[in-house]
Amino acid sequence: MSTWEVPGYTGSLELGSGASGRVVLAVHEESGVAVAVKYLSESRLTRPGFVHDFRAEARLLGGLESPYVTGLYEYVESPHGAAIVMELVDGVSLRTLLARHGPLDPEAALALLKGSLLGLADAHRVGVVHRDYKPENVLVVPDGTSKLVDFGIAVDSGTGAGVAGTPSYMAPEQWTGAPASPAADVYAATATFFECLTGRRPYSGDNFAELALQHVEAPVPAEEVPEPVRALVRRGLAKDPAQRPAQAEEFVAQLEAAAGAAYGMDWEERGRGRLAALVALLPLLLPSARSTPRTTTDSARTVLSQGPRPVPARSWLPGRPGMLVSAAAVLLGLLLTYGTPLDAGTAAQEAARALATTSAGSGTAPDGTAAPGASVSPSSTPTSTVSAGPSSSPGPSATGTAGAGGEEPSASTAPPGEATSAPPGGTEGTTAPTTTAPPAPAAPAVKSVTVSGFRQTGPTTATATVDVTTDGTGPVSVTVSWFTGNTGGQPGDGDGAPETFTRSGATTYSITVEHTFQNTGCYWSIHVTTSPVPAGGDASDQLLTRRCDLR
Structure with a gap:
């Protein structure tokens, strides 16, 4: 494993790893902001094609700014390594949620689909096709909203990039290597929506050939989902891309119309509440429960952008009060999970009372051993864009993207603390040794x-x-x-x-x-x-x- 680190950042915890690299929770030394750093693996660093794709991933992300997509701070490449510095999302992957709790009710599934579709819509608007939408690449945060991550194999719309994706979610045209189109992302999102509702993927096969045949020829299994959303599933899984919504934005409009007609105007609020309750039952899987305290160590090695990059979500700062609020959220989650009506005002009062009765004290966040989040499929190769690093001004949280091959959680750090050190002791009259600062590196050509x-x-x-x-x-x-x-x-x-x-x-x-x-x-x-x-x-x-x- 490579020991190279991006200058100006200190890594503290590996969030995920795979054949193409690893994702590390790190802290920007100047500001103390937590970030996710995606490192290209050493074995691929010596192969120009993989480095080119990794650089392309950074470029795509740098041109895409959306509250529903993990953000990018900067891309750094040197003879010793290549890395993408990204936001760090404090959430759990949809894959983890389904594995722990089983299928979702329709309102929760619709709310989750809408959030990640809005991320796809922002990508499609600037001409980017994700190509790998799946449960591992959708993160659900504690407020019940969702975020799309891992643009490792994303390409510009219309690019003939060959066969790529995760087989269980690939549109029929992806199997033939047709040019990338937003309609393929709509197909993958619908396949994931089907899995959220039923607990299984729409098609299965003992091998790739059989699975490909199912996606290309088998009827759409719409009868297995609740009647109000069957039309959505039929359109989203249509074999002919021309019969699907051409863009994610169009699919969102159809989703909102169907959900409102079937479940009422407040369907989304209830759906997010259910998702928040499920995430609240998994507090130790949130990266914020595993992060280390923020520091304010100065660094002269990395100079960041002049202004803060907009970050849509704040990190959850762990600590004893936070864990108490988590406990209260777990209780609320149990109530929601088993169908007990939730009084929002009473819930807020109970959470406030829990904080008000807490005695002062500090505690360390538990260090979990597995915190699943978004992941990159083993076949995926990195691709995306570059942007400036986290602002040195205090505050905004960072969010994480899919790890290179394993589930990737996101995290936040504890409030910044100022590190101080006492001078070394010595006897009176002893002259302190003097040191000479190393010379600054010469300006390169x-x-x-x-x-x-x-x-x-x-x-x-x-x-x-x-x-x-x-x-x-x-x-x-x-x-x-x-x-x-x-x-x-x-x-x-x-x-x-x-x-x-x-x-x-x-x-x-x-x-x-x-x-x-x-x-x-x-x-x-x-x-x-x-x-x-x-x-x-x-x-x-x-x-x-x-x-x-x-x-």
Whole structure:
């Protein structure tokens, strides 16, 4: 196992591992924020194809920002390793939930499906197809909401990427290697929904050939699910992708209409309540129950983004009061699980009373031995995008993505504490030894700087990925400037202040940048410079905006 760690982060616990790598719970040394770090395995690090796919995974994630998808902070690559630093989700995987509690009732299954479908919808909106939706890759957090993780084999829509996915959830066209489409994700999500309702997968087989034949030719087993959702299952599992909802967003609209008609307007609230109750019965499987206290150790090795990246969910901070609240949640969960009506006001009062009667004291969070969360299928190869690291400002929680081959939980850390150390004792008159600080690493030569993936993400927003390669691990500064204009091939006028990022500790850096344009113009441009100056010159790119696209 590789001992290389991403500069500026301290690992504390392995969350999951597999053939393609491992996921580690780590703490950003400067801010104390907990993150999940996905390391590419040593055996694959020496194979350019796997490194390329791992880098591509970071690029895809960096261009995708959604409260329903695990976020990415940064991608780091050096001669000693490659790693994706991600949010850390404090939840348990749907696979774990089904294994512990069996099938879900329709309202809970619909609420879970909707949350993860919204994650797919955000991915489809920017042209990304997940290709590996399954129970291992859906995390359920303590409030009953769900989040989609692990974009390890995701690709751009329309890409002919061959046969890939997890067989039990692969659409008929995936078996033939047809170009990736959002309709395949809708199929996999529906297969997972079927499993949530029935406790089994829609099709089975003794081998891949038999399983493929079932997916391609066998009738849709819609009669096995409750009548109100049979039409959803038939549409989602249609053999012909043209007969399925073309995008996840369309499927969400159909789901909401069917659920509202069958179960009333408050179906989603009840469904999330049931999911929250089930998660509350598994408090020791939450990564927050296994995390270590946050530190505030300074680090000069990694300089992070200038502002905090929006993080949709806060980490659950463990401790004695938190464990008492967990106990109260377990009791509430039992009531919900066995059908006793829940009075929300009474529940809140009971939780508050539990905290109010607790004597002060500190306790260590229990260290569980298995905390399942999202996982990566053994066949999956990493693919996704890059983004800046966690903010050095205190606060936002991180969320985790699927581990490389094993279930991956997410976690949060305890409140930050300030570490102090007393000076070493000595006899009077003794002169303290002096030390000389090691010299700072010399600035490396920048071999190349490139811009890729420059695309419009909204009416006034765009994203791009900047790749920098150096010949040493010393510090390098990257400055990104934006421009708007109405003439192709010319940058136009500056738009907003330039952004500067500083990196060190590696020889390859990939930074995803985003910008909201303030000025109007048919053409948007990005220009990147570095210090030291790159040997191959600066990098630029330009795109024609949708409002002016005449093609």
